[in-house]
Amino acid sequence: MEPPHRTAVLAALSGVPLIMVLGNSMLIPVLPAIKGALHLTGFKVSLLITLFSIPAGMVIPVAGFLSDRFGRKKVIIPALIIYGLGGVAAGLAALFLKSFVFPAILGARIIQGIGAAGTAPIAMALTGDLFTGPERSKSLGIIEAANGLGKVISPVLGALLGLITWFAAFLFFPLVVIPVALGIWLLIREPSGNRNKQNLGQYLHSIAAVFEKKSAMLLTSFLGGSVALLLLFGVLFFLSEYLETAFRLSGVRKGLALAVPVLFMCSTSYITGLLIKKHLALMKWLVVTGLALMAASLAVLGFYQTTWLFFVAVSLAGVGTGLTLPCLNTIITSATAAERRGLVTSLYGGVRFVGVALGPPLFGLLLGYSRPLMFFSTAGLAALAALLSAVLIRVRDMTAPGGGAEKTAAGNKTEAARSGQKPAWEFSPARKPSP
Known part of the structure; x- marks a missing residue:
């Protein structure tokens, strides 16, 4: 593949x-406005996050299986369309319904969550298909940085849209879906040889074999990704309320303040992707360091409450997230062969969604008891994930099971070079990508 392509x-x-991350992050700065407009409790308004994330987490394994069987693009593009239609439905409900507005919006958010199931996790699997060896680590770092960039942009964007009306964010979703769906359709030619032709029983048996041999590494990686996003979204949920009550920030100023920790996450994700491209053996310890940094930052906030320390601590938590997630992405996508990668990355995406879903209500529930309890208990959760990662993640387990049938990404690239074949992502620039 030529560099421009x-x-x-x-x-x-x-x-x-x-786009997927806009589904939750863009709403966080307008949650207080939605709460006031619809006369909701804090728990009810948090359902706008939870009822997007839980359906996504439940449907993701199905989307992963379909992508392994029929192709990634055939899942991603319809999923993006469903995602956009859910936003339209929520906006129209807010605009035209006079009663049962909130239940209708929650129903639309469920539709959006179902669409989201076929987006980022399948894009991660497709990235793993298209790029091999060190290029895979770099590309997945860029994908995670894009996820983080969405989290940086979305609070400001959500705050700007909130100046129009509290439901304007819902109507914005289809506007960003269309160009991305067209880009996926027109620019990407996925390798057709990666499709899995096994029946469902054989397919599930092969997935079980992967987990049987690598259960400790995979489950620990799943836990680390879920905990990292639970803490990130819990902190952002708390920060949204805290900025209004403690500093009387609202609108764009509040959006910019919310973007600070995520900006650190985004920058760190990109740098981490470049770093592990050259030093794959560092991945395990970057995961441990990232989770430990999140634990330390939250624990410090349990002791001290000064304004400057608060923003330093949440920024360091963003750095910790940026260290953790790109490494886990590479570990997960390299744990199995391409024909089973869709389901494994989708299961990982599912637990990430569960973390996002649980973060706001968990922080809200613990805050009801006391702020120190909220910070200390979540710091303990991050410390536990760091300890398990240190003990159970083994980067050598990135070599897929099955001997000669399944090899490491680097091994596949080497074999391709010996045979004169190009890796999956390197095809002739003279050949046009098919829809």
Whole structure:
């Protein structure tokens, strides 16, 4: 693949997680406005996050299986359309319904969550298909950075849209879906040889074999990704309320303040992707360091409450997230062969969604008891994930099971070089990508 074409492909792929993250992050700065407009409790308004994330987490394994069987693009593009239609439904409900507005919006959010199931996790699997060896680590770092960039942009964007009306964010979703869906359709030619032709029983048996041999590493990685996003979204949920009550910030100023920790996450994700491209053996310890940094930051906030320390601590938590997630993405996508990668990455995406879903209500529930309890208990959760990662993640387990049938990404690239074949992502620039 020529560098310009590679850049265009990565841009299209990066648009998928960026759009997906708008589904929750863009609403966080307008949650207080929605709460006031619809006369909701704090718990009820948090359902706008939870009822997007839980359906996504439940449907993701199905989307992963379908992508392994029929192709990634055939899942991603319809999923993006469903995602956009859910936003339209929520906006129209707020605009035209006079009663049962909130239940209708929750129903639309469920539809959006179902669409989201086929977006970022499948894009991650497709990235793993298209890029091999060190290029995979770099590309997945860019994908995670795009996810983080969405989290940086979305609070400001959500706050700006909130100046129009509290439901304007819902109507914005389809506007960003269309160009990304077209980019995926027109720019990417996925390798057709990666499709899995096994029946469902054989397929599930092969997935079980992967988990049987690598259960400790995979389950620990799943836990680390879920905990990292639970803490990030819990902190952002708390920060949204805290900025209004403690500093009387609202609108764009509040959006910019919310973007600070996520900006650190985004920058760190990109740098981490470049670093592990050259030093794959560092991945395990970057995961441990990232989770430990999150634990330390939250624990400090349990002791001290000064304004400057608060923003330093939440920024360091963003750095910790940026260290953790790109490494886990590479570990997960490299744990199995391409024909089973869709389901494994989708299961990982599902537990990430569960973390996002649980973060706001968990922080809200613990805050009801006391702020120190909220910070100390969540710091303990991060410390536990760091300890398990230190003990159970083994980077050598990235070599897929099955001997000669399944090899490491680097091994596949080497064998391709010996046989004169190009890796999956390197095809002739003279050949036009098919829809």
